[in-house]
Amino acid sequence: MNETPRPTTTLWRPTGPVELALVRDLSWRAWPPRLPEQPIFYPVLNEDYAVRIARDWNVKHSGAGFVTRFEVETEFLKRYPVQQAGGRTILELWVPAEELDEFNAHIVGTIEVVHEFR
Template sequence: MRNNWLDTLFPANAERTVPWPAVGATVTLWRPTGLHELQLVADSGWRAWPPRLPDQPIFYPVLNRPYAEEIARDWNAARNAPPVGFVTEFDVRADVATRYAIQVVGAQDRHQELWVPAEELGAFNAAIIGPIRVVAHFVGEGFPGRINSVTHLPED
């Protein structure tokens, strides 16, 4: 019997994956995030994702911008405190990204993510090519701050 937290959460008969398409040397991924995680990414010089919290066993970048926007808008900006969501985009060496199966968590053509175990995030971060870029933001009701409409970054 396999003893793996992913097997417990997602038994083999429930798992939905799709094969990787042909890729070049890098793969572009997106990550919806809240303000706190974005600040930690900024603290890294826009080069790395922060370690997962104890209740976060996986890091899940997504494979398309519309899905990242959906999460940032409908989850981060609606349910986070403060109510704001950001969409980030970053490039990862394909030889590292393609080690992880593409997980389908909803509509097969849209809701695709990678599940990077927390203990592998350091190696995943080392494979990021260039900076992590903020490409969109969504502000929820009651957000007390201001976001620059060009950079999508919070203004002091």
């Protein structure tokens, strides 16, 4: 019996070169554990917002910025209310660091880089 694929939601994550190297080390299938000063993992809900962060913040702070795109099981994401972190389109999910392993287990497919800024 074939299992029907579960519906997924597309998320984006703006990131710098250090975090991106850690994702590569995890075979593009998971996000690395948060550092002690990073209690929350923030994937975002739209590509334009991710581009702005990668281009305007990551480049300034680390010389390069990347936008990644990945799919997560929609049903699993229902536990994280959408957070409006500013304007109407500045939408994030706030995943507590201690839940990141479980979050990673619900990623479908691989994490891919869709934009790069230097």
